[in-house]
Amino acid sequence: MPSAPVPEAGPGSSRRVPSRLVVMATGVGLLFWLSAAARHGLLQSNAYDLGLFDQWAWLISRGLPPISSMEQVHVLADHGAWMLYIAGGAYRLLPSVQWLLASQALALSLTALPIWWLARQAGLPERRCWLICGLWWLQPVVFNANLFDFHPETWVMPAFAMALWAERAERPRLWLALLLLMLGARDGLVLISGGMALDLAWRRRWRWAGTAAALSLAWLLMLSRWLYPWLRDGEGPKAAGRMFSHLSGSPLQILQSLDWSGGSQYLLLLCLPCIWLWRRRSLPTLLIGMPLVLVNLLSASASYRTLLHHYSLPLAVVAVVAAIDATVSRQPHAPQVGRRQRAFLLGWVVLCWLALAKPWFFTGPYLNRLAMLSDVDAAINRIPASAEVLTTSYIVPHLSQRERVAFPKNKAGIADSESTFDIILLNPNDPGWGSSTDAQQQLLDKALLEGWSCQRWPSELRLCITPREGFTPPGLR
DSSP: OOOOOOSSSOOTTGGGOOHHHOOOHHHHHHHHHHHHHHHHHOOOOOOOIIIHHHHHHHHTTTTSSOTTTTTOOBBBHHOOTHHHHHHHHHHHHHOOOOHHHHHHHHHHTTTTHHHHHHHHHTOOHHHHHHHHHHHHHOOOHHHHHHHHHHOGGGHHHHHHHHHHHHHHHHOOHHHHHHHHHHTTGGGOOOOOOOHHHHHHHHHHHHHHHHHHHHHHHHHHHHHHIEEEEEEEEOOOOHHHHHHHTTTSEEEEHHHHHHHHHHHHHHHEEEEEGEEEEEEEGGGHHHGGGGHHHHHHHOOSSOOOOOOOOGGGGHHHHHHHHHHHHTTTSSTTTTTOOOOHHHHHHHHHHHHHHHHHSSSSGGGGGGGTTTGGHHHHHHTTSSSSSSSSSSEEEGGGGGOSSSSSOOOOOTTGGGGGGGGOSSEEETTTSSSOOOOOOHHHHHHHHHHHHTEEEEEETSSOOEEEEEOOOOOOOOOOO
């Protein structure tokens, strides 16, 4: 199998981009940010995961132990994401959840720049490079991941694309540095670095493949054998247990426990936007995504097998780069993309985006809490910055810059701990994710019996203040 394309005119020439691309990428990033900020303002963001990351970044900025009050987990014990400490620095200047939303949006949009470099490196003409950048921006999972709260792996999508460029340009130090940066955003990206080892081995680049495999294994062992047990009182990674707990018993039982229907649909939806551009030359690059695809297929949670969440985001980079490899113009059997074909491909990608991305959520599902906005704003203005708050999952990201915030989950024990909070802010009519009307109503009834001072708004939102001595009744923030 021939190796991947290399630059014809030196590394520098493949890294020049037109100023129009920078302007357009910035504009796309601003649109992404506006969309994510609007969703957050409409009370559609959640404790998991925007509230979690916002609280961790705020705690880091204050020099406090970055341990989530919702999960009792240290930030590094979650996914080994040391890059969150960078957000802590930004929060020291100005504590705002918009740092997370804006940086995520811009990182996703600016990934088009290294994708352009990859396309030019492969010898594609400028028109086709523009098509490839459009292909990235119109990946449904890119738009959906931008909307779905915040996740630090979005920060390193440019680094992932740039690492592929560096490997093909024979820049080993840059390549290795970019891999380390990727792994610092999420432990799950070890599946991508492992997939890169498969791609490199397929192309018989044994030294590079061995380095990628060794780095992946070393990072995985460091997290599972040292960092996680150290921060979790001897416990290893919990995610693996949750994801694969159903894979037990005989091989036949394991096969029967798999989501074959959902998995087949997931694979089809993954391939749809780029399927007309892939060719045989795309296969080595597609190998990069195989470990992640396999884990998503085997996971107990169906959310890993959708384009609504961030779990498949790296696969969008793989899909677009595989399309670049299939359209290398100097190969004798490469497909010639004329004007009509470009129009067809662009139309197809737009159609897939309209069908699989979720901008239309802003015309319906994202508007279901409009009537509650003024009530929530009035209630939040009565909560002091130092108060410990128990609230719904969708209000958590608006109150997560404090040492203690939580939401009532559908499990035993939460009802016994409401007396340790200063404020309860709930709406039984809209309990939010992970909670229920009964659980919230029980908490509010118990608070009334214990003499808490409660206020109710027309939307059924209720704010209760502890009668505990020493807590000053809240005024304006």
